[in-house]
Amino acid sequence: MRFFYGFDYYYVILVLPVIIASLIIHSRLKSTYAKYSGIGNARHITGAQAAQMVLDYYGIRDVRIEHIAGNLSDHYDPTQKVIRLSTAVYGGSSIAAVGVACHEAGHAAQHAEQYVPIRLRNMILPVCNIGSKLSIPLLIIGIVSSIEPLVWIGIGFFAFTTVFQFATLPVEFNASSRALKVIESNGLLTFEEKNGAAKVLKMAAMTYVAALAVSMAQLLRLILLAGRRRD
DSSP states (O other): OOOSOSOOHHIIIIIHHHHHHHHHHHHHHHHHHHHHHTSBOTTOOOHHHHHHHHHHHTTOOSOEEEEEOSSSOOEEETTTTEEEEEHHHHSOOBHHHHHHHHHHHHHHHHHHTTOHHHHHHHHHHHHHHHHHHHHHHHHHHHHHHTOHHHHHHHHHHHHHHHHHHHHHHHHHHHHHHHHHHHHHHTTOSOHHHHHHHHHHHHHHHHHHHHHHHHHHHHHHHHHHHHHHHHO
């Protein structure tokens, strides 16, 4: 039995529009981030200071804040208990810097409180890592050798990555919610500045939504193609 030959109109109908939408979202994130990276906050608070305020708000004393090279390379490393902030965020006092730094500190708060969605995501992470490595090779072997079970196993492994992306959404949205809560409670930013930070975090969250949409579209495409070749 042969799989995936002929014109792949499923890609054109299902995947391509979502990829285009994803590119638009990423473009809007860059423009929004660039806009609010050029506007300083009234209190001249740096990203590192803002992140520390979030840690203090949640009573977290065992997490470090470090500088890291790169652009938009900010992240929280739970294995080392360290928030790593890029140059523009760590020492920058822009609205975007405060928003991004507080978001990463929000992830630290999630781990400190054993936030359920992040625990569930971490539980499925090992399976997803295996799935991401095996899905494409199994699909290719199954297609080339026309072995249908291998194709479906490959699709099943690919589905794990989609599940992981779905589990990531509440984690990212909650981290932004925590960030904005501390920003407002501690008066880190003015009302207008907070709205700017919220726009940056919203666009960042939408990139995760876009990634999930692309993954779901790809998964549906693979299922439909495999089903069509079975017929």
